[in-house]
Amino acid sequence: MKPFDDDDEDSRYSLILNDTNNYVQIDILIDDIDYSLKRFIGMQDVFVNNGITTETYPISRQSAPFIFSDWLLGKLKIPVxxxxxxxxxxxxxxxxxFRLLNYDQNTEPKKIYKSPVAEYFIADSIIIRKSIFEILLGMSSTDYFDKLEKLKLATKKKRCGKSSISELRIYT
Incomplete structure (x- = not known):
């Protein structure tokens, strides 16, 4: 949020930023287990407390391979x-x-996927929305993406193998 940017001191919400309790907290229930989620303003981690232990998850995949979104989807039994x-x-x-669930109410009801807000906005494309929708219905997109990942790895190994063979031929 712009007012929280450090470069504009005059427009910052100093009462919030200087408060020692500057966090957002929500209590949720998943599969009859209570969770308390807490995130401090300006911090990039979410603290998850289940009444027994507290775990910390980053919100960005740049800082860790397993993030808060992965934890939440896992608890909802939705594959990442x-x-x-x-x-x-x-x-x-x-x-x-959430983009799929947050359906634009002004769009005609015949459309299940909303048009992207801006042209070429990849994350809101119909292909991505369709894939997410199919996964939530338990259809085949997860199998497709799993196989695509295996193909990607096999292709990489093949290229490395070909490169090694080419290098051996040069030196022999």
Missing amino acids: FELFLGATHWYFNFNDL
Whole structure:
């Protein structure tokens, strides 16, 4: 949020930023287990307390391979998988799910996928929305993406093998 940016001292909410209790907390219930989720303003971690232990999860995949979104989707029994669209790829996360759930009420009811807000906005593309929808219905997209990942790894190994063979031929 712009007012929380450090570069604009005059527009910051100093009462919130200087408060020692500057956090957002929500209590949720998943499968009859109470969880308390807490995130401090300006921090990049979510603290999850189940009444017995407290665990910390980052919100960004740049800092760790397992993030808060992965934990939340795991508790909801929704698989995390890698999405591919052209040269772009990312891991399915709660934001992707929320975009599908947050349906634009002004769009005609015949459409299940809303149009992207901006042209070429990859994360809101119909292909991605369709994949997420199919996964939530238990259809085959997860199998497809699993196989696509295996193909990607096999292709990489093949290229490395060909490169090694070419190098051996040069030196013999």
